[in-house]
Amino acid sequence: MTPTTGDTSAIEQCGSCQARLALRLPSLRAPASPWLCRGCSAAFIAAPQLRDGRPFIAGIRPGCYYDIIQSDRRHVGESIATGDELAQLNECFNTLVREGPDSRQHPRYSLAKRVRALPLTDDLRVVGQPFNALTVNVSTGGIAILQACAPSHSYLAIDFSDTAAMLPPVLLKQLRVRSIGPAYEVAGEFVSRIET
Numbered sequence: 001m002t003p004t005t006g007d008t009s010a011i012e013q014c015g016s017c018q019a020r021l022a023l024r025l026p027s028l029r030a031p032a033s034p035w036l037c038r039g040c041s042a043a044f045i046a047a048p049q050l051r052d053g054r055p056f057i058a059g060i061r062p063g064c065y066y067d068i069i070q071s072d073r074r075h076v077g078e079s080i081a082t083g084d085e086l087a088q089l090n091e092c093f094n095t096l097v098r099e100g101p102d103s104r105q106h107p108r109y110s111l112a113k114r115v116r117a118l119p120l121t122d123d124l125r126v127v128g129q130p131f132n133a134l135t136v137n138v139s140t141g142g143i144a145i146l147q148a149c150a151p152s153h154s155y156l157a158i159d160f161s162d163t164a165a166m167l168p169p170v171l172l173k174q175l176r177v178r179s180i181g182p183a184y185e186v187a188g189e190f191v192s193r194i195e196t
């Protein structure tokens with residue numbers, strides 16, 4: 001990905017069909033939202049570029065957040081919540097809680113809540129299906145989750161709508177990974193919220 005605008009946060013090309021488009025990495029002040037490539041309908045969770053202070057829409061069209069992050073729910077339903085995978089994650093979570101907290105910059109809170117996570121490439125393109133994960137701890141700067149599959153990409157969209165916490169979905173950048181028994185703990189920092 002070689003930005004042509006000189007802006008290192010710019011995403012100028014669809015990594016799937018190579019079409020030109022205008023997106024950028026979001027930030028706390030420029031939140032992410034769902035977009036679709038006009039060439040191949042690949043989904044992105046990113047921020048639009050700005051020209052003269054207004055969103056510059058080129059090569060993309062708005063996407064539907066619920067279609068993207070909850071795409072398998074209508075087929076699988078809530079049965080996925082009672083699966084072996086979540087039982088296994090719960091067991092790993094209990095092991096972690098027994099081990100106790102390590103030192104961190106921000107105060108953090110252990111809570112096992114089911115979230116949905118969606119892997120994204122470095123240019124914030126959606127790859128693969130959303131999967132279940134459990135929160136391990138949440139701080140003001142980031143979150144750690146337990147997931148059953150090995151992490152393969154550096155960004156995740158995290159959806160909290162299954163929990164009682166009224167938190168907006170967030171874009172997470174992966175900072176570290178460690179294996180906990182058969183699962184993986186993925187800790188990351190918040191990049192921005194995701195507007196739905």
Ligand SMILES: [Zn+2]
Nearest residue numbers: 014017037040
């Ligand atoms: Zn495309």
